[in-house]
Amino acid sequence: MNVTTPPSEGIGASVRRREDLRFLSGRGQYTDDLNRPGQLHAWILRSPHAHARIGGIDTAAAAAMPGVRAIYTAAHIEAAGLGGVPCGWQVTGKGGKVMAEPMHPVLASGKVRHVGDPVAVVVAETRSQARDAAEAIAVSYTPLPALPTMAAALAPGAALLHDDAPGNVCFDWEIGDAAATDAAFAAAYKVVRFETTNNRLVPNAMEPRAAIGDYDPNSGEHTLYTTSQNPHVIRLLMGAFVLKVPEHRLRVVAPDVGGGFGSKIYHYAEEAIVTWAAAQLKRPVKWTCERSEAFVSDAHGRDHVTRAELALDAEGRFLGLRVETLANMGAYLSTFAPAVPTYLSATLLAGCYTTPAIHGQVKAVFTSTVPVDAYRGAGRPETTYLLERLVDVAAREMGMDRVEIRRKNFIRPDQFPYQTPVALQYDSGDYEATLREALRVARYDSFEQRRAEAKARGRLRGIGISTYLEACGIAPSKLVGQLGARAGLYEVANIRVHPTGSVSVFTGTHSHGQGHETTFAQLVSEQLGVPLSQVEVVHGDTGKIPFGMGTYGSRSLAVGGSAMVKAMDKIIAKGRKIAAHLLEASVEDIEFSNGQFRVAGTDRAKAFAEISMAAYVPHNYPIEEIEPGLEETAFYDPKNFTYPGGCHICEVEIDPETGETEVVNFTACDDVGRVINPMIVEGQIQGGLAQGIGQALIENTVYDSEGQLLSASFADYAMPRAAQIPAFDVSTSTTLCTHNPLGVKGCGEVGAIGSPPAVINAVVDALRDYGVTHVEMPATPQKIWSIIHSKGGAALPAAAE
Structure with a gap:
């Protein structure tokens, strides 16, 4: 150009x-700021059970209440011939077996499958009238066994969430060369093993979701105003598969959107409900989500349990990698959920390293929890966390320096374009450059002096490194179509x-x-x-x-x-x-x-x-x-993904008396390709870093054995606050993308991808003298305090030999 x-x-x-x-x-102008002339208000009655059979729904008392104009249940939806909420990606597993794809009804039909599953919708003149009427609806439930975890769902004899998903398995998928990987392990000098859980997160965008359905009886045109990152795809999915309305008669408007982090990509049932209801009532229908409602209705993120093995030679070079992941899909398949642990995660198992043989397996599981889908980074944070923790474990077990083991295994600039063993071909990058710059800015060489000074103050200080690579701008359409995408990209x-x-x-x-x-x-x-x-x-x-x-x-x-x-x-x-x-x-x-x-x-x-x-x-x-x-x-239509990468270095201090972790320094050097606006790039990276630190230290979604969400409000779900976020040292080191005219790679997710392993690596390093080798996310004060006291208490131990 x-x-x-x-x-x-x-x-x-x-x-x-x-x-x-x-x-x-x-x-x-956000969706909730909009009001249509003569609009009605919707309130959605949601299931209090994680898994139950619906007996009867008595709406008589609610229908007689002031202001109520309509009450709809699954019977109305089915009588109207509406379809279910569609999934936008189909995964084909081992042996060519296509994934199980159960019906995702707009309103629960026959059974509810997670707390928050929509059961009925009340439409009234005011929001408070609709809410009051919803509370008067009597639903007869017969509770069924809850399946709040993948272990429960996969247990022998477990209840089935969907009759057409045997064993509660959505798909069993693999990538890479199993035979070559087995051979690499057979020749290995050392095999390092690691198991971890990537904790489930609730997106919690600043603006809760909202939707307004409108209908013009003169033209037959439906209009949906919605908080969406994806208005055209919403029109396609909702029009073609749910409402069965021609696209020229369906307009979708997404005004200002106050954050999403992926949670507003998907087509949600509420959008179809208000659009359809407006046409039935010939008046606009508005729904705005409450924050507590968002916890049980917005798609969650992450929730992978993974076992990995890394084979190394005597010099510390990576020979082979085996990875087995259980990925929680929740109760239904959200729009892009099947792609997250497979084509957006396992295809990056090479990371920025020259591992010659890789084999990955992913088993996706239905549970009686809120559906899971892409959340900032969408699969890449999960893989990066696994690799960067695994590399630290390998360094310790091999007796090698954490920096040098990475340098020894980096893909070099002269090796690009670089074909990985897991489908992707990287076009450009310089991982040594971002590592070198991050080490300089973080004053890595003088860290031991800071550790000693902290110890003199009664604090445990640690430093952690993450050298990561991710894939952005998912493409091209022909390739992703072959991989199961149901739309062009x-x-x-x-x-x-x-x-x-x-x-x-x-x-x-x-x-x-x-x-x-x-x-x-x-x-x-x-x-x-x-x-x-x-x-x-x-x-x-x-x-x-x-x-x-x-x-x-x-x-x-x-x-x-x-x-x-x-x-x-x-x-x-x-x-x-x-x-x-x-x-x-x-x-x-x-x-x-x-x-x-x-x-x-x-x-x-x-x-x-x-x-x-x-x-x-x-x-x-x-x-x-x-x-x-x-x-x-x-x-x-892009020819390839783009591949941002970089190095994040985190420095923490832990108070052994309380288990409180403070991030005292954080350095990020990222290669995001050509930078259009440095100030915006820095802001995007800082926002991602805050989310990554939140996942590493405090955020966690917790269900009890009955499938009740215990972390269902900000009283129980800890969001990072300004006091917990340090001043960041953010910089860029640029290699250009070779296949788009701008040379850009993407910056919106790098902060959330590279930071969690850097934080946990730092926490583990701070606890090294207690013999600690791993701490699961989130590394909460209670968890760290318990670890310290299980190792002998808050008195600082002598340095390990």
């Missing part, structure tokens, strides 16, 4: 986010240049806090030479934008931005033809830079706005050769 503007506004400039003025001044951009030279960008991706209205405008400013003030970014409305695939997996810039570049290339190509006519020159002689079309080697030029005016006022225009107007659309 052309470099046409100074860095004050274009690529590389730390431009303040344009959207923040309205957000910080309370003028954002391209992106689209429509660039409309107005007569005076201002630009409207219509993009199929969306924003849920990443600052797209700023960075996308910077791309336009860079390539077309248009001031930021003259660039409008439009997203989130299927009625305005060509079909797009939304925002997730750090794809927005790598895929959506690349589509914009392609569309702007078309704009420039047409502009050169118009300029050639106006300047009486050949098209080949027209150059474009800094917002000027110029005859090469001369001072004869036309400004971008002059060309756009000529396109719309074609008084002097080759009309027989070029159509009027200046608007272009482009689709971009």
